[in-house]
Amino acid sequence: MKDMTEQNVIKSTSLLTIEHLNISFTQYESGIHRRVLSVIQDLNVQIHTGELVAIVGSSGSGKSLLAHAVLDILPYNASMEGKLNYCGMPLTKDRIRRLRGSEIVLVPQSIGCLDPLMKIGPQLVKGRKDAASKRCMSSILHYLGLEEELSDAYPFELSGGMNRRVLIGTALAEQPKLVIADEPTPGLDPAIADRVIKYFRDMADQGIGVLLITHDLELALRAADRIVVFYAGNTVEEALPEDFRNESSLRHPYTKALWRAMPQNGFQPLAGTQPYVRDLKEGCPFADRCSMYTEACSQKIPYRALRSGYVRCLYAE
Amino acid sequence: MAKHWGQHLLKQILRVMLLMAATSIVTFMLMKLSPIDPLQANVGQNALGSMSQEQIAKLREYWGVGADPVKQYLSWAKDFCRGDMGISLLYRQPVRNVIAVKLSNSLLLLAFAWVMSGILGFLLGILAAMYQGRLPDRIIKGYCIIISSTPTFWLALLLLLCFGVWLKVLPIGLSVPIGVEAAGVTLGDRIYHAILPALTLSITGISNIALHTREKMIEIMESDMVLFSKARGESRWAMFRYHGFRNALLPAITLQFASISEIFGGSVLVEQVFSYPGLGQAAVSAGLGSDLPLLMAITLISSAFVFGGNFLADLLYGIIDPRIRRGGQHI
Ligand SMILES: Nc1ncnc2c1ncn2[C@@H]1O[C@H](COP(=O)(O)OP(=O)(O)OP(=O)(O)O)[C@@H](O)[C@H]1O
Ligand SMILES: [Mg+2]
Numbered sequence: 001m002k003d004m005t006e007q008n009v010i011k012s013t014s015l016l017t018i019e020h021l022n023i024s025f026t027q028y029e030s031g032i033h034r035r036v037l038s039v040i041q042d043l044n045v046q047i048h049t050g051e052l053v054a055i056v057g058s059s060g061s062g063k064s065l066l067a068h069a070v071l072d073i074l075p076y077n078a079s080m081e082g083k084l085n086y087c088g089m090p091l092t093k094d095r096i097r098r099l100r101g102s103e104i105v106l107v108p109q110s111i112g113c114l115d116p117l118m119k120i121g122p123q124l125v126k127g128r129k130d131a132a133s134k135r136c137m138s139s140i141l142h143y144l145g146l147e148e149e150l151s152d153a154y155p156f157e158l159s160g161g162m163n164r165r166v167l168i169g170t171a172l173a174e175q176p177k178l179v180i181a182d183e184p185t186p187g188l189d190p191a192i193a194d195r196v197i198k199y200f201r202d203m204a205d206q207g208i209g210v211l212l213i214t215h216d217l218e219l220a221l222r223a224a225d226r227i228v229v230f231y232a233g234n235t236v237e238e239a240l241p242e243d244f245r246n247e248s249s250l251r252h253p254y255t256k257a258l259w260r261a262m263p264q265n266g267f268q269p270l271a272g273t274q275p276y277v278r279d280l281k282e283g284c285p286f287a288d289r290c291s292m293y294t295e296a297c298s299q300k301i302p303y304r305a306l307r308s309g310y311v312r313c314l315y316a317e
Numbered sequence: 318m319a320k321h322w323g324q325h326l327l328k329q330i331l332r333v334m335l336l337m338a339a340t341s342i343v344t345f346m347l348m349k350l351s352p353i354d355p356l357q358a359n360v361g362q363n364a365l366g367s368m369s370q371e372q373i374a375k376l377r378e379y380w381g382v383g384a385d386p387v388k389q390y391l392s393w394a395k396d397f398c399r400g401d402m403g404i405s406l407l408y409r410q411p412v413r414n415v416i417a418v419k420l421s422n423s424l425l426l427l428a429f430a431w432v433m434s435g436i437l438g439f440l441l442g443i444l445a446a447m448y449q450g451r452l453p454d455r456i457i458k459g460y461c462i463i464i465s466s467t468p469t470f471w472l473a474l475l476l477l478l479c480f481g482v483w484l485k486v487l488p489i490g491l492s493v494p495i496g497v498e499a500a501g502v503t504l505g506d507r508i509y510h511a512i513l514p515a516l517t518l519s520i521t522g523i524s525n526i527a528l529h530t531r532e533k534m535i536e537i538m539e540s541d542m543v544l545f546s547k548a549r550g551e552s553r554w555a556m557f558r559y560h561g562f563r564n565a566l567l568p569a570i571t572l573q574f575a576s577i578s579e580i581f582g583g584s585v586l587v588e589q590v591f592s593y594p595g596l597g598q599a600a601v602s603a604g605l606g607s608d609l610p611l612l613m614a615i616t617l618i619s620s621a622f623v624f625g626g627n628f629l630a631d632l633l634y635g636i637i638d639p640r641i642r643r644g645g646q647h648i
Contacts, residue, residue: 068544068548071548073544073547073548097550098550099550100547100548100549100550101548101549101550101551102550105548105549106545106548106549108541108544108545108548110541112540112541112542113541113542113544113545114542114545115542115546115559115560115563115564116542116564116640117560117563117564117567117638117639118559118560118563122559126549126551126555126559127555127558127559154639154640154643156639156640157643170549
């Protein structure tokens with residue numbers, strides 16, 4: 001965990017602010033019946049320079065869509081509303097198209113994002129051939145602990161973990177101010193996952209804003225400055241890593257359940273499953289699994305500040 | 318690695334030999350089962366009526382009527398294996414010479430059609446996919462669908478009518494001008510006469526490769542790879558240059574080499590329509606005229622071409638696709 005005073009010095013300016021983000025899909029059922037699936041509701045996140053914010057949520061909660069929304073690469077049948085602000089100015093579609101790939105970079109979730117027929121080296125630097133790019137290429141490989149010869153290899157010749165590092169390398173090859181890392185550690189053994197997380201921590205320490213998307217709460221706790229908990233397309237809580245020392249300092253019943261499911265805290269799994277987007281009702285998405293549920297929970301729940309964090313629950317205190 | 322390739326080559330040689338044997342046997346059997354009576358077809362009922370028994374017996378021997386098929390096949394096969402393709406019964410020349418002439422006529426046509434349809438088809442397929450659902454795509458797709466449901470010979474007739482009969486800018490048939498000595502025929506003449514048949518073959522050949530490339534390219538455009546390329550701010554052109562082109566080219570190459578058989582097949586009809594004296598037309602006359610040695614040789618040469626095409630496709634794929642070339646060996 002980082003020293004608080006030092007952090008406060010670095011994280012002065014706000015880099016990316018997402019306010020009231022909604023994402024929905026238009027689908028056609030049996031050809032004619034049109035329906036709108038709302039997958040992300042009223043999402044609020046803020047990232048400062050030099051800060052690593054982790055978004056933690058289980059599979060299907062809409063984490064990748066959030067990343068894609070920021071980069072304006074949502075599928076054609078998706079639509080989004082809300083306010084995106086980058087460096088104090090609205091992040092319009094024109095602006096993100098200019099910034100993505102240089103100032104704002106994505107580390108994608110799937111290693112299938114690598115071109116199977118392009119060598120690793122050119123892939124790192126988008127095919128640029130100038131001397132500076134060549135130098136950049138080898139310094140990245142070196143930094144990531146990959147042999148220099150690998151720049152001549154194809155993705156299929158590398159292990160999954162090596163390809164993951166190549167994906168991270170694509171972000172390092174630019175001079176980004178904001179890195180959005182979508183699930184960079186699945187399928188990695190713990191030692192390598194730790195190392196991968198450290199790369200992002202290093203980026204943040206150099207002043208880059210990092211949005212780390214993951215389903216692995218423990219991993220997030222090890223590196224993040226703030227944790228945003230995501231449930232069925234809703235941000236249910238925003239907490240500091242310190243809050244996870246005790247159950248009582250956490251705010252939302254879902255976060256508390258996550259805490260209890262951690263190995264060191266008793267390994268108690270939470271019964272039930274996250275509702276699928278199309279079954280979501282108005283009101284608290286966690287209602288079905290919550291012990292504190294009342295009638296009032298079926299109304300829209302506001303996202304409110306609580307003890308230097310945020311929570312979306314009527315009964316949190 | 319070397320051992321692997323040696324084995325592969327041996328297997329392919331074995332396969333081509335089996336293929337040749339099977340093709341020759343089937344062709345031979347079909348010829349023997351054919352309802353066409355060689356004497357009736359080539360000598361004619363009237364001429365036969367006025368001949369003596371000995372003359373007819375001689376003719377029957379010449380055309381191989383009533384001979385023991387097994388013996389006949391084996392003797393043909395023995396000669397063929399020694400490199401002797403026999404004498405064409407229709408042309409009364411060594412089959413080898415007949416084929417040399419016809420093949421050189423056809424190759425000009427086939428090669429042109431094959432290269433044109435390959436390059437154009439690939440480019441059109443890419444274009445359609447890059448503009449999926451928009452005007453260029455709809456035009457290209459419409460073209461391909463119309464062409465693939467049009468019989469080749471009908472298209473040939475249409476072009477013949479247009480350019481040969483109405484516009485009179487291209488000849489209506491043959492591979493050389495009428496009434497000119499063989500020595501006086503220039504390369505220009507030959508190309509001039511090959512334009513229409515080659516055009517017909519190219520036009521029909523395009524649709525297959527274009528539709529396949531379009532399909533593949535659309536798949537690529539929807540892949541994670543392209544999504545990431547977009548997220549990295551790569552332009553449409555960079556995306557195509559670095560990712561689309563290579564990934565779409567590989568399957569197109571395989572398809573194009575495998576399509577040699579289709580172009581070969583199409584050439585039979587097209588040469589017939591344009592009276593173009595190529596291998597396809599020779600095959601038709603050999604079949605109808607019961608010219609067994611010629612037909613056997615043409616069939617075998619065609620199947621060798623088709624096999625060669627597939628073999629080359631395999632080989633090229635191995636050279637171009639790093640996943641096969643480097644074959645899982647890690648650095
Ligand atoms: N094109 C689409 N049309 C309709 N629904 C979609 C589409 N893409 C995603 N979804 C839905 O949106 C929801 C969120 O998807 P998303 O990929 O963001 O999840 P995720 O949190 O990244 O999950 P994972 O951990 O598996 O990556 C899922 O329930 C998914 O079914
Ligand atoms: Mg995801």
